Amino acid sequence: MSADISETDIAIVGMAAHLPGAPSVDAYWQMLRSGTRAIRQLTEDELIAAGEDPANIRQPNYVPFAAPLDKFAEFDAEFFGFSPKEAAILDPQHRQFLEVAWEAMENAGTTPERFDGTIGVYAGCGMGSYFYFNICSNRDMVRDVGMFLLRHTGNDKDFLSTRVSHIFDLRGPSINIQTACSTSLVALHYASQALLNGECDMALAGGVTIELPQMRGYFYKENEILSPDGECHAFDHRAQGTVFGSGAGCVALKRLDDAIRDGDHIWAVVKGSAINNDGAQKAGYLAPSVEGQARCVAEAQAMSDVPA
Incomplete structure (x- = not known):
């Protein structure tokens, strides 16, 4: 060895x-290389064709992204x-x-x-x-x-x-x-x-x-994890929430x-x-703690003998 x-x-x-947008690993790699986004804005026609209630679409907190x-x-x-x-x-x-x-x-x-x-x-x-x-x-x-x-x-x-x-x-x-x-x-x-x-x-x-159903948007509510504008800015100062896919x-x-x-x-x-849990140390039930994640990263590095 x-x-x-x-x-x-x-x-x-x-x-x-x-x-x-990617039916295979190769197609996903091409999306990453080209910077192509999988999250997209749905048109009103697409939403209605998918069975969305037109009254929902008109609500100010309805986000037509998926x-x-x-x-x-x-x-x-x-x-x-x-x-x-x-x-x-x-x-x-x-x-x-x-x-x-x-x-x-x-x-x-x-x-x-x-x-x-x-x-x-x-x-x-x-x-x-x-x-x-x-x-x-x-x-x-x-x-x-x-x-x-x-x-x-x-x-x-x-x-x-x-x-x-x-x-x-x-x-x-x-x-x-x-x-x-x-x-x-x-x-x-x-x-x-x-x-x-x-x-x-x-x-x-x-x-x-x-x-399910597919091709639907969602309602934004404050203090939940969904994005208010259909954008997912991971590891970014603009981050406001996620978009489910x-x-x-x-x-x-x-x-x-x-x-x-x-x-x-x-x-x-x-x-x-490595895996662990935050117990009761989270900022909130839906928000993992920095300390818990740091401990998990450190343990994984120790197990792998790979320095940061």
Whole structure:
């Protein structure tokens, strides 16, 4: 093993993403290079076509900006072994994550049946609004299938990772992670720990959230986290809030020495990670503390042996 390689290093050997304006990682990279924005202002015609109430649009605190996910409703049900009815029941978040999980393995040059070892899944998704907006309003489907199966097997947050493991016959740990905005990063942390602990030999880590209905603006309210003008100025003195978007992402991870041994294409190396919590030290429930974040950064640096 090279002196630059630690036995705790984790390799990213595959990755996939479906993001606003970018259906793939390559397309997202091109957006970054060209400075193209994914957040855009919606016209009144677009808003009305999406079902927005014209009275809402005229409100002074209505912000007509969004980061919609193109083709979020499209799904190759037959490829994943679903009937059209089963696919219609399934939350689009589950569908999208199935797609990026497969694409991440494909990007890694791996198919589950040919992988020598176990593959784990660590992931989380957003609130399942599809269930309330689309499923519950379909009385015939509710009566035919039953509320239990509709809610739990097709739309519950708790079944995202298990769904992936079942469809692809993955035998490693299958764990759902829910930590709000940090879900995908925490999923990567625990997936890395599972690899280091020998619980699996490859791990899929990521997350998905789809805002429904799509192509809608939002109401700005003071002291909430949404931006008053539809702009998201991250790490900038002009920052006033965020803009919610939709998307899905997944990475395939292996222990670095295994990836080198197997001749994998290595996109990046995770040298170390750390998680903690602010407890009651936050400035507010929605505002993490500087001290807590600093401690987490310092711990991650210590774990990775990488100086600031």
